[in-house]
Amino acid sequence: LHGSAAAAGLVEDGHSPAATVLQVALALPLPSPFDYLPPAGQTINRHWIGCRVEVPFGPRRLIGMVVGVSARPPGDRRLRQALRRIDQQPLLPDELWHTLHWMADYYHAPWGEVLALAQPAGLRQGDTPESPGRWVWRRCDNADHHAVQRLRRGALPEQLWQRLEAVELDEDELDTRLEGWRGAARRLQALGLVERLRRAASSLPPPQASAGFTLNDEQQAAVDAVRARLPGAANAGFQTFLLDGITGSGKTEVYLELLAEVLASGRQAVVLVPEIALTPQTVRRFRRRLGEAVLVWHSGLAEGERRKTWARLAAAEPLVLVGTRSAVLLPLPGAALIVIDEEHDGSYKQQDGVRYSARDLALVRAQALGLPVLLGSATPCLETLAQAQRGRYQTLRLRTRAGGARPPQVEVLDVRKQTLQEGLAAPALAAIRRTLEGGGQVLVFRNRRGYAPALLCHDCGFVAQCARCDRPMTLHRAPPRLECHHCGAQARLPAACPDCQGLALQPQGIGTERLQDSLTQMFPQYPVLRIDRDSTRGKDAVERLLSESATRPSILVGTQMLAKGHDLPLLQLVVVLGVDDGLHSIDFRAPERLAQLLIQVAGRAGRAQRPGHVLLQTHHPQHPFLTGLLSGGYRQFAEQALAERQALGLPPYAHLALLRAEAQSPSAWREFLQQARDQAAAWLGQQVDASAILPAPMPKRAGYSRGQLLLSAAQRPALQALLKRWVPTLYDLPGVRKVRWSLDVDPSEL
Numbered sequence: 087l088h089g090s091a092a093a094a095g096l097v098e099d100g101h102s103p104a105a106t107v108l109q110v111a112l113a114l115p116l117p118s119p120f121d122y123l124p125p126a127g128q129t130i131n132r133h134w135i136g137c138r139v140e141v142p143f144g145p146r147r148l149i150g151m152v153v154g155v156s157a158r159p160p161g162d163r164r165l166r167q168a169l170r171r172i173d174q175q176p177l178l179p180d181e182l183w184h185t186l187h188w189m190a191d192y193y194h195a196p197w198g199e200v201l202a203l204a205q206p207a208g209l210r211q212g213d214t215p216e217s218p219g220r221w222v223w224r225r226c227d228n229a230d231h232h233a234v235q236r237l238r239r240g241a242l243p244e245q246l247w248q249r250l251e252a253v254e255l256d257e258d259e260l261d262t263r264l265e266g267w268r269g270a271a272r273r274l275q276a277l278g279l280v281e282r283l284r285r286a287a288s289s290l291p292p293p294q295a296s297a298g299f300t301l302n303d304e305q306q307a308a309v310d311a312v313r314a315r316l317p318g319a320a321n322a323g324f325q326t327f328l329l330d331g332i333t334g335s336g337k338t339e340v341y342l343e344l345l346a347e348v349l350a351s352g353r354q355a356v357v358l359v360p361e362i363a364l365t366p367q368t369v370r371r372f373r374r375r376l377g378e379a380v381l382v383w384h385s386g387l388a389e390g391e392r393r394k395t396w397a398r399l400a401a402a403e404p405l406v407l408v409g410t411r412s413a414v415l416l417p418l419p420g421a422a423l424i425v426i427d428e429e430h431d432g433s434y435k436q437q438d439g440v441r442y443s444a445r446d447l448a449l450v451r452a453q454a455l456g457l458p459v460l461l462g463s464a465t466p467c468l469e470t471l472a473q474a475q476r477g478r479y480q481t482l483r484l485r486t487r488a489g490g491a492r493p494p495q496v497e498v499l500d501v502r503k504q505t506l507q508e509g510l511a512a513p514a515l516a517a518i519r520r521t522l523e524g525g526g527q528v529l530v531f532r533n534r535r536g537y538a539p540a541l542l543c544h545d546c547g548f549v550a551q552c553a554r555c556d557r558p559m560t561l562h563r564a565p566p567r568l569e570c571h572h573c574g575a576q577a578r579l580p581a582a583c584p585d586c587q588g589l590a591l592q593p594q595g596i597g598t599e600r601l602q603d604s605l606t607q608m609f610p611q612y613p614v615l616r617i618d619r620d621s622t623r624g625k626d627a628v629e630r631l632l633s634e635s636a637t638r639p640s641i642l643v644g645t646q647m648l649a650k651g652h653d654l655p656l657l658q659l660v661v662v663l664g665v666d667d668g669l670h671s672i673d674f675r676a677p678e679r680l681a682q683l684l685i686q687v688a689g690r691a692g693r694a695q696r697p698g699h700v701l702l703q704t705h706h707p708q709h710p711f712l713t714g715l716l717s718g719g720y721r722q723f724a725e726q727a728l729a730e731r732q733a734l735g736l737p738p739y740a741h742l743a744l745l746r747a748e749a750q751s752p753s754a755w756r757e758f759l760q761q762a763r764d765q766a767a768a769w770l771g772q773q774v775d776a777s778a779i780l781p782a783p784m785p786k787r788a789g790y791s792r793g794q795l796l797l798s799a800a801q802r803p804a805l806q807a808l809l810k811r812w813v814p815t816l817y818d819l820p821g822v823r824k825v826r827w828s829l830d831v832d833p834s835e836l
């Protein structure tokens with residue numbers, strides 16, 4: 087499939103019979119491109135590749151991209167004719183084109199779907215990209231003075247000539263200043279006196295020269311190391327750097343310093359961040375330092391904004407783009423640097439459609455562009471650490487908190503046999519009180535939104551379940567309802583138990599809403615604010631909530647939305663509830679995620695001058711995970727976890743691909759997966775291993791029964807070779823009609 091697309095993409099007219107057929111990739115979940123004849127009267131050559139065309143598809147008209155041209159296949163079916171060619175030149179820069187090709191190949195995804203990911207909606211629908219920028223007029227350097235002297239004094243051409251003395255003026259400006267200037271400009275142009283030029287969309291104010299403080303030695307060393315690889319440097323070229331720095335160690339300052347240089351040299355950079363909505367502060371900080379050249383990119387952006395940004399980047403304007411996952415697929419013809427902040431963050435992995443990892447793609451792009459790429463984290467993912475250990479990435483360390491702040495003190499709070507008041511142990515409540523009375527801020531972290539994770543009948547044991555997922559529904563109070571956090575289904579609160587008609591329905595367990603209620607009652611003189619997906623639906627809601635509480639003693643209750651981003655200078659105490667939930671997960675990545683989350687949450691405390699304190703409430707104070715993390719920190723945890731993964735043959739020491747299927751009935755996905763497994767059997771052998779066919783960890787979701795088949799291999803190429811032969815066959819298996827299936831290469835969740 088992609089092999090042939092690849093070959094087609096590289097067809098040279100010289101070596102093959104004259105091309106008469108366009109291979110068009112459409113954004114459809116189908117494996118190969120479609121063949122079309124060119125529009126009437128047009129001849130094809132390889133310059134069509136990369137251009138969009140409009141084609142008939144059944145009764146519809148679709149926009150697709152030409153990914154290859156070929157000679158008419160022998161014994162050929164009747165092909166339809168493309169309706170029109172949209173672009174005269176490839177829409178995407180060469181490097182992006184090749185990266186997308188790599189992506190389709192590596193993730194075994196339809197090329198048309200991959201190409202669609204890299205185009206704003208308007209372009210996918212066939213619009214021509216607006217050319218960004220503005221036209222300006224200026225005097226020609228070698229203007230002929232005799233011609234100038236012949237201009238009639240006071241007439242429009244002469245007026246315009248005067249106005250252009252020593253300045254260039256853009257057309258918008260001329261419109262407001264000199265009526266009828268266009269005719270005059272054309273006249274002067276004909277005389278060879280003035281010229282019309284394209285300029286960047288806006289003239290950007292120069293970035294602020296410096297941070298206002300000097301970088302410490304480790305920060306400076308990090309900047310120097312990356313700078314040495316930037317375009318223009320003697321040693322310029324691709325290199326992956328891991329900026330491994332504890333929270334608050336000044337990683338962002340390192341980025342800013344480098345980004346300022348990139349802009350000053352007239353080039354572009356991308357900074358990937360996990361979530362922009364949560365970190366408007368970060369964007370503001372970038373703007374403060376780098377000025378108007380900072381643009382943002384995220385899913386909430388309006389379409390017009392999106393197109394403008396896309397076009398400005400495609401025109402190589404010097405910009406710094408701060409964006410979420412999909413920003414890695416933007417055109418970057420002038421790129422100098424790619425930064426991935428919080429590189430361990432799960433949001434870099436796309437979980438539907440083309441299941442790509444933005445982090446991995448960023449590396450592929452940096453390599454293709456010959457640039458340095460900088461991964462920053464206080465808790466790098468194990469894959470990254472393994473690469474650093476092998477010397478493939480260069481590690482840059484920031485070991486101290488910048489500006490003199492001290493790391494927080496982390497303590498396990500053993501809650502066995504203690505009376506819990508709304509989930510909080512007495513020592514935790516006492517610490518909260520002390521902190522508030524001392525003028526500090528408290529964060530109570532609980533990674534479950536809603537009032538209570540379940541609603542239980544105390545008389546008969548009934549638990550309200552989502553019929554479509556077979557999981558307890560979460561009780562919410564504001565507004566009152568039951569909600570399934572897996573599929574979004576909602577239900578009214580029953581007045582009585584539907585099973586026994588008893589009136590003993592009780593909330594079971596504790597969510598953020600309940601914590602907010604009870605803490606408000608316990609500490610009525612302090613504001614208690616809640617930050618989770620329910621409380622922050624509006625634009626800028628997080629920020630509003632945080633700024634409300636930032637300057638006075640208060641309690642923040644929140645989910646992992648609070649783990650990163652905002653500076654909370656008064657925050658002195660973090661109490662973490664529900665640590666034990668994470669200790670018992672079956673996913674092999676669960677400990678890694680829990681360690682990252684705990685370290686990140688703990689890192690919120692004591693970012694400024696006040697020392698921070700962290701309490702982890704647990705029933706398992708002796709759990710090796712917790713004792714290990716506390717005594718050795720993330721670094722030691724990671725070393726042990728890597729050793730375990732190696733012993734068990736798990737990533738990063740193995741490479742995985744997961745075939746998921748869901749259907750109305752379990753028999754349908756079993757049948758499909760069995761056929762898929764049989765199909766693979768011939769190619770399995772010693773290099774690649776296939777698991778048994780098993781129900782998914784969540785065997786039912788949104789009414790669908792779900793199963794999966796896991797392939798693993800010690801060597802990536804062996805797995806890829808198998809996938810390349812295997813995946814195209816899946817589309818045609820007899821059982822395929824009854825299932826929805828997807829392939830996940832390097833799955834982040836099993």
Ligand code: ADP
Pocket residue numbers: 299300301302305331332333334335336337338339340488489
């Ligand atoms: P990180 O990104 O590693 O969490 P930041 O870059 O946000 O850390 O830095 C944490 C705080 O320390 C910020 O308020 C920042 O302005 C400040 N800071 C960073 N570097 C320095 C420095 N060299 N001297 C003084 N303050 C610094």
Ligand code: ZN
Pocket residue numbers: 552553554555556570571572573574575788
């Ligand atoms: Zn559900």
